[in-house]
Amino acid sequence: MTGSEIGIEQEYVADLYARVDAMRGVAAARLAARRAEGDREAVAVWQAEVARLDAVEEGLCFGRLDMHDGRRVYIGRLGLFRDEGDEPLLVDWRVPVAQVFYTATATAPHGVRRRRRITLRGRTVVAVNDELLDLNTAGDGGLVGEAALLASVTADRTGRMHDVVATLQAEQDQIIRYETSGVLVVQGGPGTGKTAVALHRVAYLLYTRPHLRTRGVLVVGPSQIFLDYIGQVLPGLGENSVVTATIADLVPGVEARRAEPSEAAELKGRAVMAERLAAAVRSRVRIPDEPVEVEFEQQALRLDQRVCGLAVQKARRTGLPHNQARLAFQQEIVDVLAGRLVEDMEAVVLTDTGEAIDGGSADGSLGESDLRALAAAGVVLGHDDHGGPRVLLDETDRAGLRDSLLADAGVQAVLDEVWPPLTPEQVVSDLLGEPADDWSAADIPLLDEAASLIGQGNDRAVFGHVVVDEAQELSEMDWRMLMRRCPTRSMTIVGDLAQTGNPAGTSSWDRVLRPHVQDRWQLIQLTVNYRTPAEIMAATADLLAAHHPTTPPPRSVRSTGETPWRIRTTHADLVVVIADLAATHTDGQLAIITPSVHIRPLAAALSLTSRPDLTDKVVLLTTDQVKGLEFDSVLIADPATILSATPLGHNDLYVAMTRATRSLGIVHPGPPPAELSTMRELHP
Ligand SMILES: Nc1ncnc2c1ncn2[C@@H]1O[C@H](COP(=O)(O)OP(=O)(O)OP(=O)(O)O)[C@@H](O)[C@H]1O
Numbered sequence: 102m103t104g105s106e107i108g109i110e111q112e113y114v115a116d117l118y119a120r121v122d123a124m125r126g127v128a129a130a131r132l133a134a135r136r137a138e139g140d141r142e143a144v145a146v147w148q149a150e151v152a153r154l155d156a157v158e159e160g161l162c163f164g165r166l167d168m169h170d171g172r173r174v175y176i177g178r179l180g181l182f183r184d185e186g187d188e189p190l191l192v193d194w195r196v197p198v199a200q201v202f203y204t205a206t207a208t209a210p211h212g213v214r215r216r217r218r219i220t221l222r223g224r225t226v227v228a229v230n231d232e233l234l235d236l237n238t239a240g241d242g243g244l245v246g247e248a249a250l251l252a253s254v255t256a257d258r259t260g261r262m263h264d265v266v267a268t269l270q271a272e273q274d275q276i277i278r279y280e281t282s283g284v285l286v287v288q289g290g291p292g293t294g295k296t297a298v299a300l301h302r303v304a305y306l307l308y309t310r311p312h313l314r315t316r317g318v319l320v321v322g323p324s325q326i327f328l329d330y331i332g333q334v335l336p337g338l339g340e341n342s343v344v345t346a347t348i349a350d351l352v353p354g355v356e357a358r359r360a361e362p363s364e365a366a367e368l369k370g371r372a373v374m375a376e377r378l379a380a381a382v383r384s385r386v387r388i389p390d391e392p393v394e395v396e397f398e399q400q401a402l403r404l405d406q407r408v409c410g411l412a413v414q415k416a417r418r419t420g421l422p423h424n425q426a427r428l429a430f431q432q433e434i435v436d437v438l439a440g441r442l443v444e445d446m447e448a449v450v451l452t453d454t455g456e457a458i459d460g461g462s463a464d465g466s467l468g469e470s471d472l473r474a475l476a477a478a479g480v481v482l483g484h485d486d487h488g489g490p491r492v493l494l495d496e497t498d499r500a501g502l503r504d505s506l507l508a509d510a511g512v513q514a515v516l517d518e519v520w521p522p523l524t525p526e527q528v529v530s531d532l533l534g535e536p537a538d539d540w541s542a543a544d545i546p547l548l549d550e551a552a553s554l555i556g557q558g559n560d561r562a563v564f565g566h567v568v569v570d571e572a573q574e575l576s577e578m579d580w581r582m583l584m585r586r587c588p589t590r591s592m593t594i595v596g597d598l599a600q601t602g603n604p605a606g607t608s609s610w611d612r613v614l615r616p617h618v619q620d621r622w623q624l625i626q627l628t629v630n631y632r633t634p635a636e637i638m639a640a641t642a643d644l645l646a647a648h649h650p651t652t653p654p655p656r657s658v659r660s661t662g663e664t665p666w667r668i669r670t671t672h673a674d675l676v677v678v679i680a681d682l683a684a685t686h687t688d689g690q691l692a693i694i695t696p697s698v699h700i701r702p703l704a705a706a707l708s709l710t711s712r713p714d715l716t717d718k719v720v721l722l723t724t725d726q727v728k729g730l731e732f733d734s735v736l737i738a739d740p741a742t743i744l745s746a747t748p749l750g751h752n753d754l755y756v757a758m759t760r761a762t763r764s765l766g767i768v769h770p771g772p773p774p775a776e777l778s779t780m781r782e783l784h785p
Pocket of ligand 1: 250253254262263265268269270273289290291292293294295296297298597631632728729730731759
């Protein structure tokens with residue numbers, strides 16, 4: 102590319118930055134003014150605008166389309182216009198016009214003559230690369246802008262994912278812009294860009310469906326480490342309003358600290374637990390076997406089973422959750438009790454000072470002297486059936502009576518015996534026979550289910566769109582909880598059924614989704630692996646064939662010429678061998694992936710803390726923690742234990758083996774697992 106082309110683009114790009122700077126100046130001034138006025142709503146708006154403008158600084162403009170009709174369209178991170186006009190200087194990548202930047206090919210050019218990629222370092226144009234679509238042949242493997250793509254996927258990893266808006270591929274772009282109001286499932290092998298696609302789709306949806314900004318978007322990921330890893334992608338795309346959470350974070354105030362044995366986790370994850378919880382809550386309502394005496398203001402009231410049963414039935418018919426229906430039940434009973442008291446009272450009249458006025462007959466009729474006393478006491482009089490005077494308690498009096506009954510500790514105790522108030526913790530702990538203060542991740546959806554049965558947590562946030570990453574890990578109970586957070590069932594779900602590690606996770610999208618959305622879900626597959634070189638994928642072939650014989654491996658976009666290797670050692674030497682390999686490692690960032698039994702000794706040998714920092718040169722992680730992450734190089738310690746640790750250990754090993762962008766080594770104490778035996782063995 103000629104220097105003059107770079108010069109031309111430099112001039113154009115400088116103009117774009119000048120415009121953004123001017124917009125920043127305006128936004129900062131408005132923000133300061135609104136702050137001074139104390140207008141909090143407007144402050145939030147302008148803060149978001151300042152953040153949006155800051156986010157576009159890096160790589161503001163990354164492409165140009167020269168169309169056959171002579172138009173020239175610059176593509177970038179936001180739309181910019183010339184002063185006083187609507188002629189676009191820069192087109193936001195999310196608008197329809199920009200789509201052809203990602204999808205045009207020589208065989209389907211969509212009016213594009215030339216696609217230019219502009220590479221910036223800071224505000225300086227360092228390269229421009231052109232593709233002439235009318236001269237190109239289609240034999241490019243389907244990749245768009247291959248050079249820029251390869252530069253991006255081979256660059257050193259930093260422990261933080263970055264956006265790939267400049268190099269999105271056509272199959273990814275199709276998913277990002279996919280129009281559906283239901284559930285979109287993206288299934289794809291390791292490194293196919295599922296996370297990247299999901300996050301860019303969020304940015305796209307927020308741009309094209311502005312109502313989602315107020316209704317909220319939730320991104321669910323498998324671990325806090327993963328959420329940290331992806332944490333910069335959406336802000337980099339100018340989106341700061343998205344909520345990210347792990348499944349366990351969805352129940353506020355409860356921390357999942359306890360590790361759960363896989364068999365128990367599997368059982369707790371089954372949908373049948375919802376029925377068991379519902380039955381447990383239902384069974385807490387107990388109609389007494391015989392009439393119960395209730396004492397109120399020194400009067401003995403009788404609560405018989407029939408009255409109780411009718412009140413329970415009526416309360417259940419409200420369809421309200423347990424604790425709310427309990428109030429309906431109480432109201433019913435108190436109405437009956439109050440009715441009886443009224444009957445009694447009409448026979449014995451009280452003054453407002455609480456003294457009984459004598460002389461009232463059993464049918465409530467009164468003598469002359471009583472009437473005078475009552476009038477003095479301010480009691481309202483009506484007439485009985487024969488026209489005689491009679492004491493009537495008006496509605497206020499009756500309501501007061503019902504309130505007094507409800508507030509009475511003795512009455513409450515009797516009512517609570519029948520229909521007790523419940524907490525989710527109590528229900529789950531009673532059902533499981535486990536303590537109510539030490540929860541595991543598998544308990545969280547049970548607590549949430551119990552809360553919804555009881556009627557607690559109705560104030561929990563719900564979202565207009567929910568994205569689930571590593572969605573294969575969610576149990577049936579997790580799905581129930583998530584669906585409660587997304588009443589519209591507008592979702593983007595990405596995952597890989599060959600990577601399921603959670604024994605309660607899924608091996609079928611249909612099985613987990615159908616109960617919630619019937620057939621309102623669509624599946625799109627991703628097939629190209631942008632992360633893992635062909636050599637590493639070849640090393641996983643036996644493992645994949647043994648456990649997922651019908652799953653085709655994704656096709657790697659590149660090969661490195663570097664063959665993965667394995668080293669045999671002993672159990673006693675494992676830590677030392679790994680530590681030596683880590684000490685001599687020079688090829689970028691290294692992740693050591695190990696079963697949790699080796700974490701402590703390895704952390705000690707490598708002088709690492711137990712909480713991994715993904716930006717370290719060497720990172721030590723368990724198979725659980727490594728989901729969704731990637732590194733330049735990966736060293737796996739003790740694959741046999743990974744395979745045997747859980748029923749889905751083979752999937753965990755597959756995940757571990759597919760994390761590297763460059764090199765993979767495996768250290769196995771004793772003979773290698775059969776699935777790895779054909780890997781090249783090193784004899785150091
Ligand atoms: N179009 C693209 N341009 C540049 N890099 C890309 C592109 N698509 C994906 N990548 C990169 O490939 C890597 C793998 O992507 P990502 O993590 O989204 O894959 P994944 O399918 O979620 O993987 P896994 O299931 O193994 O966790 C990331 O570094 C991502 O940035």
